[in-house]
Amino acid sequence: MPSQQPDTQASPTTVPDVPERPSLDGLEAKWSEGWEREGVYRFDRSAPRERVFSIDTPPPTVSGSLHVGHVFSFTHTDLIARYQRMRGKVVFYPMGWDDNGLPTERRVQNHYGVRCDPSVDYDPDFTPPAEPSEREPVSISRPNFVELCLALTATDERAFEALWRTLGLSVDWSMTYTTIGRTAQRISQRSFLDLLARGEAYQLQAPTLWDIDFQTAVAQAELEDRERPGAMHRVRFGRVRGEGDGSATDGGAPGGGVATGAPSEGSAAEPGVGDILIETTRPELIPACVALLAHPEDERWSDLVGGEALTPLFRTRVPVLSHPLVQPDKGTGLVMVCTFGDLTDVTWWRELSLPVRAVLGEDGRLREVPWGAPGWESVDVAGARASYEELRGRSVNQARRRIVELLVESGELIGEPQPVNRAVKFFEKGERPVEIVTSRQWFFKTVAHREELLARGGELEWHPPYMRARYEDWVNGLTGDWCVSRQRFFGVPFPVWYEIDAAGAIAHDRPLVPAPELLPVDPSTDVPDGFAPEQRGQPGGFAGDPDVMDTWATSSLTPQIVGMAGEDEDLFGRVFPMDMRPQAHDIIRTWLFTTILRSHLDRDALPWRVAALSGWVLDPDRKKMSKSKGNVLTPMHLLEEHGADAVRYWAANGRPGTDTAFDAQQMKVGRRLAVKLLNASKFALADLPPQGEELTSSLDRALIARLATVVEDATASFESYDYARALQHTEERFWWFCDYYLELVKGRRYDSAGDPMGAASVSRALRLSVSVFQRLFAPFLPFVCEEVWSWWQSGSIHLAPWPDAAELRAELDANGGGGPAGAEDEALTVAAEVLGEVRKAKSEAQRPMRAPVRLVRVYDTPARLSALQLGLGDLLGAGAIEQLEPIESDEHAVEVELA
């Protein structure tokens, strides 16, 4: 088991072995293999909780390939992991794959050209079609389908792992988990059964958000708005005669006492005074209309409220009611309630106890309905049937076009439909708008826990802090419990069965649950205790719950899964509650929220101490990186072209929570930095003169003092999860170090014979500073840093201790004085300034930098001129200056006379 090495700061354990021409080529392969061989990132299970830094890694969805955004945010996590490891923490950093769920199913369907049909029998010899056809997919059994899902995800996961290794994520690959794996299923089902026993999970027949393509329920959190063109239709409803005198309340008797929809006089298409008009974007739902609503204080419709109206075409009596949610300024102020057009309809339906008249089937087509039967009364049953026959079997869009034609014919469409752009709710992975259908689903209670969940959000440390508001917005906006069941196949099954009574009815209210030690179970193949397999689906027998859990219902348990809750409580106790949850900000409402919920319910605890939110990668045109672009810029491509360190450098410049433009230029800059580190390390370490025990030169001492402040700044930045700031400050100081300090001390470094003491001092300073820079850069550029470290140190740099400012300062204190306080730092400042002026003069004269300078006159204050003396020898050498004349003056100036 690797443990952290003793501090090797400036104490080479081997003679530096520096290559003639250092190169970045092949470092990824060389070191990722080396790290694996040495177990550098292996988690030490014996570490006590307080020494552990545990990370709840986002398991990427396995549905094809990783994209640039993944590389971006996973690099951020790795930066923190590597920093914490060097700080002496035992880092718990596993990787997981979210391979259960719809995206995987869709990919398998398209990849193999198959469809899952649970009614098909298992075929043990099944092989996928040689030429997959998306148009005519082969129907296969659920077990066959699951096998294909497992096979394809396994392939994808190998590719994912290879990418992460190339990127240099310091993951312990021996702890990889998958959300479809047996352990995850067992933990997920165990948690579900616990919630069921405690009444936190329940089943309900209710209007549910429904994706008509996937034909499954979806959750509120998985919706997104998309702008779609639509049209506003003004439609006339019919009056019921004798309203207000009580006769309207005996509605339901078809035929008598009512007028037809059309006004008795004038042109059928012209609205008359007193017409009942509504506006709708969804006229195809008129047959599902169950009421008209007006605002309670809307005087335009107050006469009508309490009475009834007749739907156009179908001549169904619907009550006219009032409700405060109606907005008088929208449309005509009168709104049609359908079962169900949108979530507001559900609200009205529930609060006003309206009946259900559902016309939409689960496939998104208008289904067969029994006109004339109870609930489907009409004053003109034949007409209703005839009109509906025109719509039956059509999709929503087709039905909409047809019913508009019918309304035109009947004269009940007023004017032309007005085009409008409206926001429509989509399942985020779906292609057509969600509909609302009534079905039986499983829910986890969320609304009842609103206040507790807000409190949990308050306990959590957010980086950046303003992300907390998004969480609170979401929790405050919760309108219903979390629907967790999906009518799909590749997921964690609900571990319950139901008894079937003698009449063949399924007893949904009395689920049969398995014994805990039997988990995970698949009720579609496993048999409940006390029943025989033949009794499946038989009267007096049993039925398995056919649904699987939403993928979030399992991935919300990643802290429990990765920590092996209930499986290995010793491990769990060493890592939970976890230290950090890194993730992107767009899944606060899903993953972050649901993880807090589950941890709260399961463990009465916050799942982690810190949430670190990363941003998105944007196109150069500021849009979220698109799929098409992502396909061109595959991550492996980028890594091959620029090198892993360079790509990491780009990612590390994206500040926490901030969206970042994709910028290949930045990767080139990162590569330059890596090359610079190679060459600067070579200069500092190759054929270095023997190092002294003391830093005798003022410039060397000044450098080390400045280095201490860089270390402090980088450390403080990392402690507040601001890796970007740590990088920027380190990088800035490093370039300065190369451009000024290294140039200034070059003479002393090479002329060890002429100035042995100076050479010994610079040798020591170079070792110290290079050691510090290599380690400061190690989280960002792990490959090149490991390479340069390997030239002169033993063991991995990634297990070396993070640089310590106090130790650097102790180095100065131990080595005697070199002038008045502050003078040494000033010496470095002034020497660099004068060197800059000399360079400028040479540049303007278009002369080489090594061109000799006959005389430099420095006009400055006595203090600065005196400080300059401390570094005079180095300055003269660096500038090829023959003579320097200090002149006391209040104004700073430098005159340069080239030879």
Next chain:
RNA sequence: GGGCGCGUAGCUCAGUGGGAGAGCGCUCGCUUCACACGCGAGAGGUCGCAGGUUCGAAACCCGCCGCGCCCACCA
């Protein structure tokens, strides 16, 4: 409609009370013995607009404009 974030050089961004900055790009120059995947120098900005606080504002406050994201009962 509500909330959050952002607006600084051509581009990407740092800077949160006292000199307007970095990198890239651009221009000019330099084979300098760690590095031409290099080195040096230079040009380039009414810090979104308008008020206010202050001796002093890119920064703090108010309003407005623009961009992005999240949320909303979007008929």
